[in-house]
Amino acid sequence: MTPSESGSTGGGPANSTPSSGAPLHTSRLVRIDDTQPPPDADCVLSSRIRLARNLLGFHFVNKASPPMLADVVHRVQSARLGGPFTGGVRWVNVQATAAGDRLLLFERNLISRPFVEAQHPRGVAISSDETASVMVNEEDHLRLQMLAPGLQLVPLAERMFALDAELEHALEFAFHPRFGYLTACPTNVGTGMRISAMLHLPALRLLEELDKVQRAAKDLHLAVRGFHGEGTDALGDFFQVSNQVTLGRSEHDIVEEFSSVIVPRFIAYERAARKALLERDAASLDDRIYRALGILRTCRLLTLDEAIKFLSRLRLGASTGRLTEVPLALIDRLLLEVQPAHLSRATGCELGEDRAARAEFVRRSLR
Amino acid sequence: MQRLCDCCSNPATVHETLVENGVKTEVHLCAEHAVERGLIVPGPHGPALVVAKLLQGQVPARRAVKTCPTCGSSMQAIREAGLAGCPLCYRHFDEELGALITRAQGGASVHVGRHPAHAAELVDRAALRNKLARELREAVSREEYERAAKIRDRLQALGGQASDAFAEIDTSAAEEGGALP
Numbered sequence: 235m236t237p238s239e240s241g242s243t244g245g246g247p248a249n250s251t252p253s254s255g256a257p258l259h260t261s262r263l264v265r266i267d268d269t270q271p272p273p274d275a276d277c278v279l280s281s282r283i284r285l286a287r288n289l290l291g292f293h294f295v296n297k298a299s300p301p302m303l304a305d306v307v308h309r310v311q312s313a314r315l316g317g318p319f320t321g322g323v324r325w326v327n328v329q330a331t332a333a334g335d336r337l338l339l340f341e342r343n344l345i346s347r348p349f350v351e352a353q354h355p356r357g358v359a360i361s362s363d364e365t366a367s368v369m370v371n372e373e374d375h376l377r378l379q380m381l382a383p384g385l386q387l388v389p390l391a392e393r394m395f396a397l398d399a400e401l402e403h404a405l406e407f408a409f410h411p412r413f414g415y416l417t418a419c420p421t422n423v424g425t426g427m428r429i430s431a432m433l434h435l436p437a438l439r440l441l442e443e444l445d446k447v448q449r450a451a452k453d454l455h456l457a458v459r460g461f462h463g464e465g466t467d468a469l470g471d472f473f474q475v476s477n478q479v480t481l482g483r484s485e486h487d488i489v490e491e492f493s494s495v496i497v498p499r500f501i502a503y504e505r506a507a508r509k510a511l512l513e514r515d516a517a518s519l520d521d522r523i524y525r526a527l528g529i530l531r532t533c534r535l536l537t538l539d540e541a542i543k544f545l546s547r548l549r550l551g552a553s554t555g556r557l558t559e560v561p562l563a564l565i566d567r568l569l570l571e572v573q574p575a576h577l578s579r580a581t582g583c584e585l586g587e588d589r590a591a592r593a594e595f596v597r598r599s600l601r
Numbered sequence: 602m603q604r605l606c607d608c609c610s611n612p613a614t615v616h617e618t619l620v621e622n623g624v625k626t627e628v629h630l631c632a633e634h635a636v637e638r639g640l641i642v643p644g645p646h647g648p649a650l651v652v653a654k655l656l657q658g659q660v661p662a663r664r665a666v667k668t669c670p671t672c673g674s675s676m677q678a679i680r681e682a683g684l685a686g687c688p689l690c691y692r693h694f695d696e697e698l699g700a701l702i703t704r705a706q707g708g709a710s711v712h713v714g715r716h717p718a719h720a721a722e723l724v725d726r727a728a729l730r731n732k733l734a735r736e737l738r739e740a741v742s743r744e745e746y747e748r749a750a751k752i753r754d755r756l757q758a759l760g761g762q763a764s765d766a767f768a769e770i771d772t773s774a775a776e777e778g779g780a781l782p
């Protein structure tokens with residue numbers, strides 16, 4: 235099966251006290267479960283669902299005054315967040331949070347890049363297990379987000395709609411009978427839902443098939459982005475695909491097609507490419523994987539791009555069984571921990587002056 | 602880049618700067634909407650462009666630039682920012698945003714799926730209005746005018762205009778697909 239074939243069947247055209255700027259502790263931000271590999275983790279790093287919601291009677295964020303925005307934060311904070319938040323919720327006053335901590339939240343996919351940089355009153359609620367977050371005053375008043383490792387969109391969607399239904403008791407969401415949920419950007423109206431999967435496609439890249447993947451994604455009305463979502467280029471072997479159509483199809487249909495038809499096609503295509511590589515020249519593939527391990531275990535200076543490039547090769551090795559000495563969970567944890575804010579937190583190095591610290595950190599982790 | 606009409610998605614052919622209460626606003630309209638806003642006066646030899654300077658004092662500027670009464674956004678501002686100003690912009694620029702949304706969504710024009718409990722009645726009413734509008738169209742095409750008049754009265758009792766209902770006729774296909782409850 236090729237992505238171009240797949241193109242033909244594509245769809246038609248608060249309950250806790252807000253903390254203000256208290257430093258974050260990485261030790262408390264643990265998401266990765268080492269005991270059990272998540273579904274389809276060989277090709278899918280993580281799944282995410284976002285819902286955009288806005289409050290009736292308030293201007294959208296781009297047009298609202300700072301006091302109005304502060305009022306929105308206050309209202310959402312006084313609403314009871316159920317579902318994944320029942321185990322504990324941490325409110326972060328992002329406006330009062332240090333730049334390094336904001337970046338840390340971004341690297342953990344809990345807030346978006348524009349949310350890091352913005353100046354206006356805003357906050358984020360984070361569930362204690364870090365699977366759920368609610369950004370208040372991003373482009374929309376609320377951006378509800380659920381995140382899970384591997385491909386787990388169906389259970390994520392169920393939890394998301396439970397949270398949405400619970401919030402609806404406390405907050406009146408802007409809704410139009412024809413346009414659906416109203417969002418600041420007219421292209422997000424309808425369900426206001428974006429679902430995405432972060433795919434790991436190293437074999438397709440090696441076989442120079444990624445252009446085809448990009449084209450297939452376009453035919454399927456998907457957006458393709460890089461490691462850190464919106465506004466980033468596809469970085470190395472990682473591709474984030476997400477739905478673009480939000481109107482005219484139910485949430486259920488969108489999730490169903492995306493998670494049981496579209497993403498499995500990319501997975502099947504990548505698995506076929508891995509098989510082809512192994513059959514053609516296993517020694518070359520092994521050499522590629524073990525050279526990467528050699529570099530990561532011995533290097534003295536390591537940029538972020540290099541780290542991701544070589545970790546991706548280890549990931550390919552671990553998920554195909556060619557590399558057994560480094561577990562997949564460790565590789566995925568390193569993909570997060572080599573990011574600048576995480577590294578700075580772990581090693582005390584300066585943001586941006588971190589090549590030596592990154593090399594040492596990775597060497598130790600892979601010892 | 603071709604600038605689009607502030608009121609619809611046609612290319613703008615009339616560009617004017619209007620001054621109201623000392624605030625300068627630019628207006629970009631297609632010929633049709635320029636006539637509607639009084640910036641073009643249809644003459645005996647087809648529409649004649651009337652320069653805004655001549656019209657100042659005759660045509661109140663507020664009629665020329667439609668803005669959202671709640672947040673003050675004009676359609677042009679919404680286009681430039683890529684963002685609406687408030688939920689009511691969608692009611693106020695219903696037609697213009699509807700065209701833009703349908704283009705962005707590959708032809709889809711009606712929401713299908715979840716809705717907040719408070720909107721249940723709204724959704725039901727929209728579904729009923731769509732159904733009646735379809736019946737009205739059928740009745741008219743079969744020249745059953747008496748039945749058509751009755752349907753029109755029911756539509757009007759629903760709070761929408763018969764002409765609004767016609768605007769929603771296109772949505773009936775989605776409804777048949779089990780779209781709306």
Ligand SMILES: [Zn+2]
Nearest residue numbers: 606609631634
């Ligand atoms: Zn026009």
Ligand SMILES: [Zn+2]
Nearest residue numbers: 669672687690
């Ligand atoms: Zn408005």
